[in-house]
Amino acid sequence: xxxxxxxxxxxxxxxxxxxxxxxxxxxxxxxxxxxxxxxxxxxxxxxxxxxxxxxxxxxxxxxxxxxxxxxxxxxxxxxxxxxxxxxxxxxxxxxxxxxxxxxxxxxxxxxx
Amino acid sequence: xxxxxxxxxxxxxxxxxxxxxxxxxxxxxxxxxxxxxxxxxxxxxxxxxxxxxxxxxxxxxxxxxxxxxxxxxxxxxxxxxxxxxxxxxxxxxxxxxxxxxxxxxxxxxxx
Numbered sequence: 001x002x003x004x005x006x007x008x009x010x011x012x013x014x015x016x017x018x019x020x021x022x023x024x025x026x027x028x029x030x031x032x033x034x035x036x037x038x039x040x041x042x043x044x045x046x047x048x049x050x051x052x053x054x055x056x057x058x059x060x061x062x063x064x065x066x067x068x069x070x071x072x073x074x075x076x077x078x079x080x081x082x083x084x085x086x087x088x089x090x091x092x093x094x095x096x097x098x099x100x101x102x103x104x105x106x107x108x109x110x111x112x
Numbered sequence: 113x114x115x116x117x118x119x120x121x122x123x124x125x126x127x128x129x130x131x132x133x134x135x136x137x138x139x140x141x142x143x144x145x146x147x148x149x150x151x152x153x154x155x156x157x158x159x160x161x162x163x164x165x166x167x168x169x170x171x172x173x174x175x176x177x178x179x180x181x182x183x184x185x186x187x188x189x190x191x192x193x194x195x196x197x198x199x200x201x202x203x204x205x206x207x208x209x210x211x212x213x214x215x216x217x218x219x220x221x222x223x
Contacts, residue, residue, distance in 0.1 A: 099144070
């Protein structure tokens with residue numbers, strides 16, 4: 001069964017450093033997403049990506065964040081100059097238009 | 113503003129004790145309502161999609177229903193392995209295809 005895969009599963013980084021979270025969406029899906037979940041809180045939308053460009057981004061997704069689809073299979077989230085409050089689970093998801101999204105198992109980002 | 117509210121926040125059931133979880137939503141137009149299960153430290157796992165009022169979906173001990181304002185996830189004769197957080201999400205017809213999540217219901221089923 002196709003699945004969304006994310007790497008790494010856990011990333012520890014120093015405050016101020018840049019991190020890149022990687023995702024391989026399901027191959028025939030056209031919409032890609034990044035969500036985050038701070039411990040004990042709800043799953044929050046960050047950004048959606050369609051047709052090789054951002055289709056929507058939340059207020060959280062400021063200039064510190066960027067997304068890229070560097071090739072036909074990978075989808076990345078870059079966080080520049082990480083802050084303590086960026087510590088969270090980051091989920092990648094993919095889906096078809098008007099249907100459910102499938103989520104990866106997440107990357108736990110810890111900023112120290 | 114599109115919004116999803118889930119209740120209760122937490123629920124403890126004895127094995128075999130059936131119950132229902134509620135998801136109330138406010139959207140300009142509903143494209144779809146989605147139920148997910150989330151285990152600790154894991155990503156949301158897709159359960160059901162509902163598109164229109166009156167629709168029902170069933171899978172093992174779970175049944176999801178939809179009205180114009182809310183959805184219910186009915187759990188019949190639950191087992192300890194049903195313990196998880198159940199998330200409801202909506203996709204609105206306005207704007208793009210993002211999913212808006214509720215805060216979830218933490219379900220604990222005791223043996």
